[in-house]
Amino acid sequence: MRGRRGVFGVVGGAVLMAAGALLATAVVKSPAQLAAEAGPPAQGVLTAEVERRVLAETVVTRGTVVADQSVTVAPPGVVTKLPLKAGDPVAAGRLLAEVSGRPVFALRGAVPMYRDLVPGATGDDVAQVQAALRELGHGTGRDPKGVFGPGTKAALAELYRAVGYAPLPALKDGPATVKAARDAVRAARWALEDTETPPEPPTPAPSSPTAPGSPGTPAPTGKPAVAGSETGAGKGAGAGKGVRRERERALEALREAQEGLAAAEAADGPMLPAAEAVFLRGFPARVAAVAAQVGATVSGPVLTLSAGELVVEAYLKDDKRQLLRPGMPVVISSELAGSDTRGAVAVVAAERSPAPQPPGGDLGYRMVVRAGQPLPAGFAGQDVRLTVESAATDGEALVVPVTAVSAGADGRTVVTARAADGTQRRVEVRTGTSGDGFIAVTPAQPADLAPGTKVVIGTAPGAAAPRGAGR
Numbered sequence: 097m098r099g100r101r102g103v104f105g106v107v108g109g110a111v112l113m114a115a116g117a118l119l120a121t122a123v124v125k126s127p128a129q130l131a132a133e134a135g136p137p138a139q140g141v142l143t144a145e146v147e148r149r150v151l152a153e154t155v156v157t158r159g160t161v162v163a164d165q166s167v168t169v170a171p172p173g174v175v176t177k178l179p180l181k182a183g184d185p186v187a188a189g190r191l192l193a194e195v196s197g198r199p200v201f202a203l204r205g206a207v208p209m210y211r212d213l214v215p216g217a218t219g220d221d222v223a224q225v226q227a228a229l230r231e232l233g234h235g236t237g238r239d240p241k242g243v244f245g246p247g248t249k250a251a252l253a254e255l256y257r258a259v260g261y262a263p264l265p266a267l268k269d270g271p272a273t274v275k276a277a278r279d280a281v282r283a284a285r286w287a288l289e290d291t292e293t294p295p296e297p298p299t300p301a302p303s304s305p306t307a308p309g310s311p312g313t314p315a316p317t318g319k320p321a322v323a324g325s326e327t328g329a330g331k332g333a334g335a336g337k338g339v340r341r342e343r344e345r346a347l348e349a350l351r352e353a354q355e356g357l358a359a360a361e362a363a364d365g366p367m368l369p370a371a372e373a374v375f376l377r378g379f380p381a382r383v384a385a386v387a388a389q390v391g392a393t394v395s396g397p398v399l400t401l402s403a404g405e406l407v408v409e410a411y412l413k414d415d416k417r418q419l420l421r422p423g424m425p426v427v428i429s430s431e432l433a434g435s436d437t438r439g440a441v442a443v444v445a446a447e448r449s450p451a452p453q454p455p456g457g458d459l460g461y462r463m464v465v466r467a468g469q470p471l472p473a474g475f476a477g478q479d480v481r482l483t484v485e486s487a488a489t490d491g492e493a494l495v496v497p498v499t500a501v502s503a504g505a506d507g508r509t510v511v512t513a514r515a516a517d518g519t520q521r522r523v524e525v526r527t528g529t530s531g532d533g534f535i536a537v538t539p540a541q542p543a544d545l546a547p548g549t550k551v552v553i554g555t556a557p558g559a560a561a562p563r564g565a566g567r
Contacts (some may be wrong), residue, residue: 142552146547155420156482159463160478172195175392186403265365277356386398386399405467410482429480439468511552
């Protein structure tokens with residue numbers, strides 16, 4: 097009995113094992129079997145709605161907020177005073193530094209100092225100095241614009257007194273020259289006065305009437321007296337000519353002396369050395385860097401000043417350079433401030449800007465963006481995002497995703513509109529401005545496309561297959 101039970105147990109176990117193997121082969125499949133049995137999934141459609149809005153094509157890049165003007169101050173000599181430090185504001189008329197005992201101050205102007213300005217000088221740079229002096233309250237009198245005359249000399253002397261220094265004279269021996277010229281005028285005037293005093297007439301010799309033929313009476317010669325002979329009338333005429341000649345010469349000498357005095361007085365007075373004035377386009381400015389110390393001999397920049405309005409400077413690669421031009425609107429986005437400011441492209445360079453390192457490299461094409469409203473001073477040095485609107489629709493337009501547009505074999509550009517019941521129809525369109533993945537379209541038949549119409553932009557697995565006929 098026990099033997100039979102053992103046989104039955106072995107047979108039952110074998111049956112169970114066989115059944116398990118059959119079940120495993122029916123359920124477990126190899127990767128190859130799975131790939132072979134897998135068919136293509138059902139395909140559906142992806143759609144998007146037609147919109148009506150203004151579409152802009154944009155170029156996005158990064159830029160740095162910098163001052164519109166950067167000026168280095170490097171007058172020759174030894175630094176004897178540095179009253180400013182990096183970050184300090186600078187106003188017009190402010191002392192920037194003292195070099196070899198002479199002041200260097202800031203004035204408003206766009207033309208850099210390229211020469212010493214002395215009394216009698218003329219030009220646009222003189223006119224700029226006159227305007228800067230008047231801005232600080234130092235009037236230039238009746239001097240014509242661009243002429244360094246007496247009024248400008250007086251105003252310049254006032255400026256130097258305001259900053260605490262004496263101006264340098266235009267002529268080292270100017271006062272002595274003027275004094276000598278004045279002495280010459282006085283001497284010439286005295287000489288002229290001497291010619292105006294009539295000479296005393298000579299005293300005639302006494303004579304008594306005598307009869308003809310008496311002793312002492314000259315014998316008649318029978319010849320008339322010759323004009324200009326040694327007679328009283330001849331002597332008077334010759335003396336008159338000499339007096340007139342002396343007077344004319346004295347007048348000419350006086351005129352020459354007066355001209356010399358005018359020239360000496362015009363040339364005398366204070367001068368503005370090129371090394372003592374720094375012109376900046378706008379104020380307030382600020383000290384960007386101080387690179388020298390008191391007592392050092394100037395061998396490079398002493399100070400670097402940043403002036404003018406804050407602008408955004410960016411460098412473009414070739415692909416973006418071709419899309420941008422001055423006047424295009426820009427949105428300046430500061431992530432730090434969490435604000436957007438509208439502006440416009442001011443400059444797009446035609447040539448690449450060389451990079452300081454490595455030699456031979458370049459930064460790209462320089463672009464400058466000016467904000468519509470002055471940027472806050474705290475923006476200086478910030479890295480900001482620039483979104484440049486390189487093209488835009490003329491008002492609102494029908495807009496669809498770029499993927500909704502296709503070209504048929506017949507060359508027509510179409511979008512596929514999908515109705516609520518799933519039917520589709522082809523709509524011929526004319527394309528326009530594109531940007532940010534969208535494109536403006538104009539249907540050939542205005543009634544064929546409207547805001548809210550769904551258009552096909554692609555296919556998606558797992559959805560019902562599209563139905564309907566296109567046209």
